Amino acid sequence: MLDVVLPILIFAALALALAGALRRIGLWRQGRAAPVQLLAGLAAMPRRYLVDLHHVVARDKVFANTHVATGGGFVLAALLLIAVHGFGLESRVLAWALLAATAVMFVGALRVAARRKDPPARLSRGPWMRLPKSLFAFSVSVFLVTLPAAGVLPAGFGGWALAAVLALVVAWGLGEMFFGMTWGGPMKHAFAGALHLAFHRRPERFGGGRSTGLKPLDLNDASAPLGVGKPVDFTWNQLLGFDACVQCGRCEAMCPAFAAGQPLNPKKLIQDMVVGLAGGTDAAYAGSPYPGMPVGEHGGDVHSPIVLREGRALVDADTLWSCTTCRACVEECPMMIEHVDAIVDMRRHLTMEHGNTPNKGGEVLENLAATDNPGGFDPASRMNWAADLDLPLISARGSAEVLLWLGDGAFDMRNQRTLRALVKVLRAAKVDFAVLGNDELDSGDVARRLGDEATFQSLAARNIATLAQYRFEHIVTCDPHSFHVLKNEYPALGGHYDVSHHSTYISQLMAAGRLALGQWSGGKVTYHDPCYLGRYNGEYEAPRNALKGIGIKVVEMERSGFRSRCCGGGGGAPITDIPGKQRIPDMRMAEINATGADIVAVGCPQCTAMLEGVVGERAEVLDIAELVAAQLAAAPAQRVKEEVTA
Template identity: 75%
Template sequence: MLTIVLPILIFAALGLTLIGAFRRIHLWRQGRPSRVDLLGGLLAMPKRYMNDLHHVVARDRYMANTHVATAGGFVLAAVLAILVHGVGVHQRVLTYALLCATALMGVGALFVFKRRLNPPSRLSKGPWMRLPKSLLVFAASFFILTLPVAGILPEGFGGWSLAALLGVGVVWGVGELFFGMTWGGPMKHAFAGALHLAWHRRPERFGGGRSTGLKALDLTDRRAPLGVEKPEDFTWNQLLGFDACVQCGKCEAACPAFAAGQPLNPKKLIQDMVVGMAGGTDAHFAGSPYPGKPLGEHGGTAHQPIVNGLVDADTLWSCTTCRACVEECPMMIEHVDAIVDMRRFLTLEKGATPNTGAQVLDNLIATDNPGGFAPGGRMNWAADLNLPLMRDKRSAHVLFWVGDGAFDMRNQRTLRAFVSVLKAAGVDFAVLGLEERDSGDVARRLGDEATFQALATRNIQTLAQYAFSCIVTCDPHSFHVLKNEYGALGGDYRVQHHSTYMAELIEGGLLELKPDTGGRVTYHDPCYLGRYNGEYEAPRQVLRALGLEVQEMQRSGFRSRCCGGGGGAPITDIPGTQRIPDMRMADIRETGVERVAVGCPQCTAMLEGVVAPRPQIKDLAELVADALVERATAPGLAKHNTQEVVA
């Protein structure tokens, strides 16, 4: 009987899966158009899955091996089950291959089952708790059904009772793993995830690439929405990306705002977008809610506003844009893009930037700096330094981008220290002086794309008047914007962070340093230098050159905890149960060091805002400047050597 029923069950499930696929695609197509390479993406998908996705998954060795066994076994078993039991191809090699595939899948499913016995809090429960059982039932049913076909057991083994039991197992397993792949359930991530990898919003991320700059809005297109108001305002492949979420909660565990008790959980935010795409409420969400916000109170459809329907505004404003969620996501979902897209609508269309956000944006428009300081005071910090100006020199090897640390007394010390380093190395440099304006980073992260583009355009016009080999800055936020986001507006430059530049000067022998006798130090990785731009080694190279022992924090490198200063978070100031910089200082105290090396003015401000007693905060430029040995060097020779090393 099973030989008749089994093909019917398999092909019925495949038919329903195909219908579900068209339904799922229709949901994604509610989004705005997005140009992708459909065929090229599909052809590239297997490599992206095996290399890029598993590069992230492999950070958790247990789950990486489990996923290889379970997913690999399932894909192979499903294809072979269709051939052997659906089509009736009973070749010995295929039947034995099916036995091996189901056995491999079963072993992987056992490890999934073990993980689910006492799952970490970040994992969603609910339907996900039945997934290991479904995997085991599918593997066991087809393994036993294949034994007679392979000639290992006689035909009709076990009688009607076993046949009935196996039939139930096939219906359960095939229903969950085939039908559920496109109609909803834990296996939905397999179908959506594969296509998400094929038609990713940022294909340049694959193959070891890096893509972190925000996408520019076309402000001249009156038909395009200014940001995202409703789920349908996302591009269709963004909606596809949300649907690929496996609810592993790695983003939740990495999010500094969630840890601080602010009303943000990146995993739930993505699931809320899925709810909005299909229509419904968050009542059935089986993971951690937003801190302080119970489940069941939010819902919506693809055609209704997101804010105060699916989510509250303070959820969006809690984000520090640190990209910890994106870095940890095994499905390579772009959480930060989505958050900033929704912020853009609130800022540009509603004018609803919270707390001092509106004032900061007004200051940027009126004074070209977020603090509202008189523009004429931008160079007061360097009144006694006799800095060369670009408008006088017209060309220089290095254009030193000062940034808005120029208006902050604490960060003026960092700027002065770096100037002393440049002079000690004999670098041919100049500054823009009063011609420099804010880079636009804060405006863009707060969603004010218009102000960002206005500031960027004016800076690009200014820079076009001068000749220079590279831009160097002490601010990772300015570094990121100039390097990765000005290009879309016509400003393509070679940009370096001061840590990288100082490392090159030291390596080239252009700085004579006396050993720092301070012993151990820890280094705090700025998000916009590390996760955004992949620079982790140069700052540590500088510290080692000073003779310092770097004591790493538990969360360092690509898993460094955000200081809480990015994304306009100090401006929007959404309350939580604790402060993010206090959590980071707790990480620092665990190392037992007395000094913390930093490479970002915002990190300096946030960490120095922690109540004493606490370790001393020193910028890398200050540490290098303190270690300089004065020497007499012919200026012309020094400049020549510097260009050889750094060009």
């Protein structure tokens, strides 16, 4: 009986899976065109899956091994199942290989079952709770029906009754594992995920690369939408990426806005985009909701507005404006989904099409248009803080080794202390540097994150034109946001520069022996990684090396490095100011205080402002440049002390 039934079940499941695949591809292709390399992407997909994806998955070593066992076991078992039972190849070697593959898959299924017995809150439930049973059904039933082919049991063992039961269980396993991959269910992520890796909108991320700069809009193309107002406005491979979500909740666990009780959950956001792709409501969603928003209130279809002022929509505007663009969600996602790209795309529509930027967002954008800085300060006052420093202007010299980019911290009294410290360090190292002075405009970072692509491109074009007039080897800045924009986003508009964060440049000066420094004798110091320096640009060691160079042994926080918690100052979040149950900088300061540190070293004006705004007990906030500059003064005394001791 099984000799007849199994091929029918296998090829029927494959045919239904193929029909589902065509249907799913049709849903994705409703999105806008996107350039992809079809054959090259498919050829690269296995390596991207086995290396790049598993590099992220392997951060949870137990589950990584589980995924290898279940995923690898299933892929091998499925291929051998088709060969042995579908095409009836009589080979004991293949049959034993099939037994081994299903045994490995069964072991992985045991781990999945243990994980699902009492799942953490971040894991979605619902259909995902049946996944262990389906894995068992497939692995056990295929193992049993293969025993005769391997010569372990005689053909027809157990009679018709057992054969009928096994056929039913095989049908269950095939239904979930084959049919479910393309029609819906937990295994949908396997099919969509594989193609997502092949046709990822940021192929530069693979092979150890990094790609974090936002992609520019073609503002001269009248047919292109200004941002994304409906799901159909996303590119087709963005829609594909949403469908790849495995609902593991790693993004949710790392999201600072979710932790603060603001109405954002990156996992729920991606699932709402999936609802919009296929049409319907979020009533079937079985994961954590947006804080303060019950499930069942959102819905729509691919041609419906994503955000509405009134009536049911896929997403509330406050959800989009809660994001700090810290990329913690993107960094943690094992499927390498680009949450921040999608959020900024939707913000662009709200800002440029409707002018709906909440709270002080509209005022800031108006200031940028009128004064070229978000604070609305007189552009001619940019250099007032340095009236006594006699800073060299590159316009007067024409060239310099280093162009010091001041950023809009030049208008902030607190950040002016950091700039003065940095100037002191550069002069101590005898660096040939100059500044643009009043010719420097805002980099455009905040405009772009608030969705005003037109203002960003205008500022960028004017800055690029100004920079083209002069010769310099490097740009150095103490602002990670300006650093990121100049380094990673200006190139798409024609501006190509060698840009360094000041902590990187200071550590290089130290390594070259160009700074005479004393050694730290103060209290305990911890270091807060800025999102736009760390997760966006992969720079974690240089700031620590700079602190080590003055004798500071950093006491690390529980969440540091690529898992550092955002200060809450990025993405225009302080401007849009969406309320939550607590403030993100308060949470970060609690983590700082937990180390017992007297000082938190920072490397970003936004981080300084957010952390110094914490009310109550807190560590002192000092920029790396301030800490290093203080040791310049200590150096002579330190040398005298050493000579006396000798």
